[in-house]
Amino acid sequence: xxxxxxxxxxxxxxxxxxxxxxxxxxxxxxxxxxxxxxxxxxxxxxxxxxxxxxxxxxxxxxxxxxxxxxxxxxxxxxxxxxxxxxxxxxxxxxxxxxxxxxxxxxxxxxxxxxxxxxxxxxxxxxxxxxxxxxxxxxxxxxxxxxxxxxxxxxxxxxxxxxxxxxxxxxxxxxxxxxxxxxxxxxxxxxxxxxxxxxxxxxxxxxxxxxxxxxxxxxxxxxxxxxxxxxxxxxxxxxxxxxxxxxxxxxxxxxxxxxxxxxxxxxxxxxxxxxxxxxxxxxxxxxxxxxxxxxxxxxxxxxxxxxxxxxxxxxxxxxxxxxxxxxxxxxxxxxxxxxxxxxxxxxxxxxxxxxxxxxxxxxxxxxxxxxxxxxxxxxxxxxxxxxxxxxxxxxxxxxxxxxxxxxxxxxxxxxxxxxxxxxxxxxxxxxxxxxxxxxxxxxxxxxxxxxxxxxxxxxxxxxxxxxxxxxxxxxxxxxxxxxxxxxxxxxxxxxxxxxxxxxxxxxxxxxxxxxxxxxxxxxxxxxxxxxxxxxxxxxxxxxxxxxxxxxxxxxxxxxxxxxxxxxxxxxxxxxxxxxxxxxxxxxxxxxxxxxxxxxxxxxxxxxxxxxxxxxxxxxxxxxxxxxxxxxxxxxxxxxxxxxxxxxxxxxxxxxxxxxxxxxxxxxxxxxxxxxxxxxxxxxxxxxxxxxxxxxxxxxxxxxxxxxxxxxxxxxxxxxxxxxxxxxxxxxxxxxxxxxxxxxxxx
Numbered sequence: 001x002x003x004x005x006x007x008x009x010x011x012x013x014x015x016x017x018x019x020x021x022x023x024x025x026x027x028x029x030x031x032x033x034x035x036x037x038x039x040x041x042x043x044x045x046x047x048x049x050x051x052x053x054x055x056x057x058x059x060x061x062x063x064x065x066x067x068x069x070x071x072x073x074x075x076x077x078x079x080x081x082x083x084x085x086x087x088x089x090x091x092x093x094x095x096x097x098x099x100x101x102x103x104x105x106x107x108x109x110x111x112x113x114x115x116x117x118x119x120x121x122x123x124x125x126x127x128x129x130x131x132x133x134x135x136x137x138x139x140x141x142x143x144x145x146x147x148x149x150x151x152x153x154x155x156x157x158x159x160x161x162x163x164x165x166x167x168x169x170x171x172x173x174x175x176x177x178x179x180x181x182x183x184x185x186x187x188x189x190x191x192x193x194x195x196x197x198x199x200x201x202x203x204x205x206x207x208x209x210x211x212x213x214x215x216x217x218x219x220x221x222x223x224x225x226x227x228x229x230x231x232x233x234x235x236x237x238x239x240x241x242x243x244x245x246x247x248x249x250x251x252x253x254x255x256x257x258x259x260x261x262x263x264x265x266x267x268x269x270x271x272x273x274x275x276x277x278x279x280x281x282x283x284x285x286x287x288x289x290x291x292x293x294x295x296x297x298x299x300x301x302x303x304x305x306x307x308x309x310x311x312x313x314x315x316x317x318x319x320x321x322x323x324x325x326x327x328x329x330x331x332x333x334x335x336x337x338x339x340x341x342x343x344x345x346x347x348x349x350x351x352x353x354x355x356x357x358x359x360x361x362x363x364x365x366x367x368x369x370x371x372x373x374x375x376x377x378x379x380x381x382x383x384x385x386x387x388x389x390x391x392x393x394x395x396x397x398x399x400x401x402x403x404x405x406x407x408x409x410x411x412x413x414x415x416x417x418x419x420x421x422x423x424x425x426x427x428x429x430x431x432x433x434x435x436x437x438x439x440x441x442x443x444x445x446x447x448x449x450x451x452x453x454x455x456x457x458x459x460x461x462x463x464x465x466x467x468x469x470x471x472x473x474x475x476x477x478x479x480x481x482x483x484x485x486x487x488x489x490x491x492x493x494x495x496x497x498x499x500x501x502x503x504x505x506x507x508x509x510x511x512x513x514x515x516x517x518x519x520x521x522x523x524x525x526x527x528x529x530x531x532x533x534x535x536x537x538x539x540x541x542x543x544x545x546x547x548x549x550x551x552x553x554x555x556x557x558x559x560x561x562x563x564x565x566x567x568x569x570x571x572x573x574x575x576x577x578x579x580x581x582x583x584x585x586x587x588x589x590x591x592x593x594x595x596x597x598x599x600x601x602x603x604x605x606x607x608x609x610x611x612x613x614x615x616x617x618x619x620x621x622x623x624x625x626x627x628x629x630x631x632x633x634x635x636x637x638x639x640x641x642x643x644x645x646x647x648x649x650x651x652x653x654x655x656x657x658x659x660x661x662x663x664x665x666x667x668x669x670x671x672x673x674x675x676x677x678x679x680x681x682x683x684x685x686x687x688x689x690x691x692x693x694x695x696x697x698x699x700x701x702x703x704x705x706x707x708x709x710x711x712x713x714x715x716x717x718x719x720x721x722x723x724x725x726x727x728x729x730x731x732x733x734x735x736x737x738x739x740x741x742x743x744x745x
Contacts, residue, residue, distance in 0.1 A: 176216070197213070221268060229280065238295075293328055326379065333380070337387045353422075382428040397438070403446060407454065415460070419460055420464075422461075423468065426468065432469060436465075445558060447480060462477055487511045490512055505534075506534075525556050526579070526580060559578065561582040562577075580605050584605075592643050596637050596640075596641070597637055614641065627643070680707065683703045683706045684718075687702045
């Protein structure tokens, strides 16, 4: 095999000053030809260029071509700058971009420098490639250690001679923001031109971009949006104003994405928000007819959502809305609790539910389920719902109405929705114990009269109340359902044992409950008609013999009856009445024209119950089976009552019913107050039994916490109950600290 020997490259001979000067003259001439944009390459000897550049670099003569290149490029850029000053308006910007595009293209090519010129591709070389090859040797030797690389040098010279030239920079500071302003006013601009300018400025670093473009743009933006907000706030309603603001924000964001640096977006948004929203928050929120109150009243959920999104960008915007809406809800609640609006408890509670549904929808659709808004709404509802002391009673009446007739035909899911809504209102109540008393009374009536539309619904509500109030409330109610069901079997056994035929005289359907199941119901009675008393005595005798050691006590205030009444023209109607109403009506079988006092003496019904009973029978149009003289809505002792022969109804069955029992509220509260004392004492004993010793402050706090699911105990009453327990020797004070209590039992 033949051996080859590679010899080291021999450096050219050292050259003198004359030879170096001659080489530079050749290079200078060719560079000037290129800088003057002579695109024909026939006058360029590329091999000679390469040879002379290599020769000067090898012998470390780089200073002369480097400084010469700086001088040539500086001179050329001075000419470009002077020519640019002769252009106006859009032509100035277009020419500047054209010059910059050519320059940056050269810089990008220089970055990908190669070691040698391709001798086979001479005719396709551009002047940028030629400059690249002429100076590659300087980049590889002299420039690498002593000066800025050639490709960076070109950029620095453009920046210093073009961008930083005072006249050009001042024109840029005006022209570029003016283009943006024209676009804001609705004109169409050359976004590609703007994009190229921004790229050019960013090429020289963020400080150049900020000084030449961003700072002037932000300055004119302040003025633009100051004037825009003042114009719109005078001529637009809140909803339209917010739409325009949202549009402006979207435009600025889209504008930045097209031809600005991303860091400018934050500054522009802050300017829009400051002038369009922050400085007008209160005025917008409370704008007459179109502010948030107008939006609430007119169900403008989109406008509210827009207000929420825009106000959220400000430090105090959402706080203004929350406070305003909370005050509005309280004001609405105060109006709802005015006396003239409390005539119909069911309508009143339904109105509360409708309001709650409306504001739930607003929170969901407009306020993104913001927890702070939910808390503000809940606080406002709790405030005004507790303004009316009769709200617990009204809620119970509403539930009673729904469970007796309002949920007929409803699916299980629909029933649950209604009950859940009621429970939401129930949670706002501070006097939950008052509701419990009324609810238990109404539940008893539904169970005894078998008027509930669904046992499942009854049990579901009891389960929900148990979750809220504890098992103490529901423990006895569970047994009531069982006892009411077993009463049917008891009555069947009674009729079988006595041989009484159905339809043979009055028919009795008794519901037998244990005394403890009647809860707070007081024992009341009246003088039953002889026909009813006979069968009632028969049942009482049967029950006492069949169930040893049990005694029957009749609760006539809880009963109902169906009686057949024949009127003057022989027309018959089946009347569904209470036991009291039955006793009164059956008096007219033996005579007509009875006074109030005669009825009271014959029936022995309490005054309040009797007046309510007579009002239902004589004062309600369409159900007035009795006639009162003199005719009025109030019942007095001098009134006379007559059987109404002219009564008529399109229905055979007529539910006479009883007027709403508002008069029981004071009595119920008295019972609740007594029961509350017992509950406070029980809570104190349970807490002290577990703790053994506790100071007064912590004991009061623990009792309040334990009972708050049922009612809010008064601190003075807690102190009284503590004193009572001390007197009865359940507790005692510590000898050394009178504020410390110890458990004794």
